[in-house]
Structure formats: C-alpha cells, structure tokens
Amino acid sequence: MTTENALGDQSFSAQSIQGGFIAGGLSSARVKQRAMARRSKAVEADSLLIERLKAGDQAALEEAFNLYSAKLYNVAQRILGEAADAKEVIQDVFLIVYHKAKSFKGNSQFSTWLYRLTVNAALGKIRRSKKHREVEYEEFLPKFQKDGHHLVRPVVDWSDSLDEKYAKHEMQQLLVKTLEQLKPVDKSVVVLSDLEGLSDKEIAATLDLTVSAVKTRLHRARLFLRGNLAVQLGHSAA
Amino acid sequence: MPKTINISHSLNNKTCKEMTDLVLGYVNNQLNSRLKRDFERHLDLCPDCVSFLNTYKKTIQASGSFDPAEMPPRVRDNILNFLRKRIRRLATLLLYLISQLAG
Numbered sequence: 112m113t114t115e116n117a118l119g120d121q122s123f124s125a126q127s128i129q130g131g132f133i134a135g136g137l138s139s140a141r142v143k144q145r146a147m148a149r150r151s152k153a154v155e156a157d158s159l160l161i162e163r164l165k166a167g168d169q170a171a172l173e174e175a176f177n178l179y180s181a182k183l184y185n186v187a188q189r190i191l192g193e194a195a196d197a198k199e200v201i202q203d204v205f206l207i208v209y210h211k212a213k214s215f216k217g218n219s220q221f222s223t224w225l226y227r228l229t230v231n232a233a234l235g236k237i238r239r240s241k242k243h244r245e246v247e248y249e250e251f252l253p254k255f256q257k258d259g260h261h262l263v264r265p266v267v268d269w270s271d272s273l274d275e276k277y278a279k280h281e282m283q284q285l286l287v288k289t290l291e292q293l294k295p296v297d298k299s300v301v302v303l304s305d306l307e308g309l310s311d312k313e314i315a316a317t318l319d320l321t322v323s324a325v326k327t328r329l330h331r332a333r334l335f336l337r338g339n340l341a342v343q344l345g346h347s348a349a
Numbered sequence: 350m351p352k353t354i355n356i357s358h359s360l361n362n363k364t365c366k367e368m369t370d371l372v373l374g375y376v377n378n379q380l381n382s383r384l385k386r387d388f389e390r391h392l393d394l395c396p397d398c399v400s401f402l403n404t405y406k407k408t409i410q411a412s413g414s415f416d417p418a419e420m421p422p423r424v425r426d427n428i429l430n431f432l433r434k435r436i437r438r439l440a441t442l443l444l445y446l447i448s449q450l451a452g
Contacts, residue, residue: 169436176429181420188418197418202428206435253401259364261397268400270407279414286411305413330373337408 157221164212251338
C-alpha cells in the first residue's frame, strides 16, 4: 500500500466508497473494515515519509511530491483559477514541507497538513493580488415570505435541463465562472468538499475552522451556486 | 398563475425556510429520525421544496463533476528542478558556514 492511498482514501466520501463496494457484493461492515485497514497502512507509510523528511532526506521530498503534487495542484488551480499561480503555490508548498517538516507534530494527517499548506498559500496569493472582487451572495440566495413559504412560486425544477442545455465543457466553464465569484474561503471549502471529497471534519482541520463553520460556509456557498445556475438558466434564484 | 398550496405547519412542523436550513443535513443523511420524518412529510406536501431539493442536489453534483486540473509534465519537471536547485543551494550554503565556523 502506498502513501498515495492515504490521499486516495480521503478523496472519497464514506458514502461513495460504500456505494462502490456494496455494488460489488460486500457488506457495509466489511467495506468499513477494509477502508480503515487501508487508511491505517497509509498513515503508517506517511509517518515513515515524514520521519525521512525531518532527517532532510531529499529523496523523501521527491517521493512526497510524486504522491501528492497532482492533487494539490488541482486544489490550488481550482482556488486560484490560474495555472501559473498554482505552479508557484506548489513550489512554495514543497519548499515549506522540506524546511518545516520538523515542525509537523503529527496532530493531523500528513495529507491534511499538505492540504492546509496549499490552501493557505493559495488564499495568501489571492489576498496579495487584490484581484478578488467580493460578490454579494444575497441576490442569489433563496427568499421567503413572512410565513416561511418560498417568495417566488412555483420553484422551478431545472435539475434535468442543466445537462440538456449545456455540453460538459460548457457546463465546466459556467461552473468555473460561478465558483470564481465565491469568497475565497468558501471556494476552498467547496473545492475540498465537492472536488476532493474531504469530510467536514477534515476540511475543518485543514482550514482551522469549526465543523459547524464548515457546514455553514458549504451550505451558503451551495445556495449561492444554485441561485447562480438558476439565473443562468433563466429562472429566479429565489 | 402559480398553484397555491396551503401547507399547514401543524401537519409537517416545518416551513419552506426551515426546510432550506435543513437541506444540507438531509442530503448528507445527518438529520435525526424525527427531523428526517418531518422533512419528508413536508416534501410530500410541497412541490416547491421538492424542486428546491432537486436543484440543490444537482448543484452539488455539478460542482463535483469538474475534471481535475492536470499538472502539465513540463510544469511538473520545472517544479522538481526548482526544488532540487534550492535544496542544493541551501546545502552548499550550510557547508560553507560550517567550514567558516570550523576554520
């Protein structure tokens, strides 16, 4: 089992792992057992890698790079939107990994630490560039009457028409534009959750937020994305 | 003219606004059995919330459907070369400092 599996395991929600294996005929308990065994081996492999990094082993850095850089690049690129910026972030992250490995106390998983370094570097880059334009979410959030019913009725179910109207690449472009409007931390939460499949707890550890704050940000971001998609399709965001 | 459906609070205990607050917990299967039952009872009565739930789920599906941004091999090689150079430079500097201290 390689360290790659450590991140691989994190990249699937328990639900998706279960779904896949149950379809293959394995019981839920067996699936959980196997996932735990894989994770435990991966954590062990990561511990060895971090020890070598602490000892200044350059080959260990290259090993870590080979295992994790593709995933971290994906995260950085999705948060930043620019390939050149993502490259700089990944360079910085692995330099930090090499120089600061001794400061890694093992309170979180190695992969969580790597995600944290990557997201922090990306958010720092956004802050320094001052390119980000804050968008008010309010316009795209659902609205309600005083009695708690939807303000605009009927609420249109456009869930099937999204795929009909847009080809896959058009949909991706549309989503990129919509994601870009999210506040940087919210975007990071969405990327780690929906693209990387991290649990709320793992995202909280990565971003130094409470689990409750992660849920709130994720929910609000999804409501904003939903409203934005509704408007793109010619419907009310409400 | 939108069809008006009078949803009695006493029947399902939840307003559409409250349903919206619970939808994340519902899709993640994190609601307790009582809340889940109330949520589903409301869905039985309210087509607006069914539409809302379907579009919320679709949004999650869409935002999770991104193809990964792949690191081009050239960029990968550039980063690795950059890291090797920086580490070599640091090692050289350390050796120099040690030799100065020893000398």
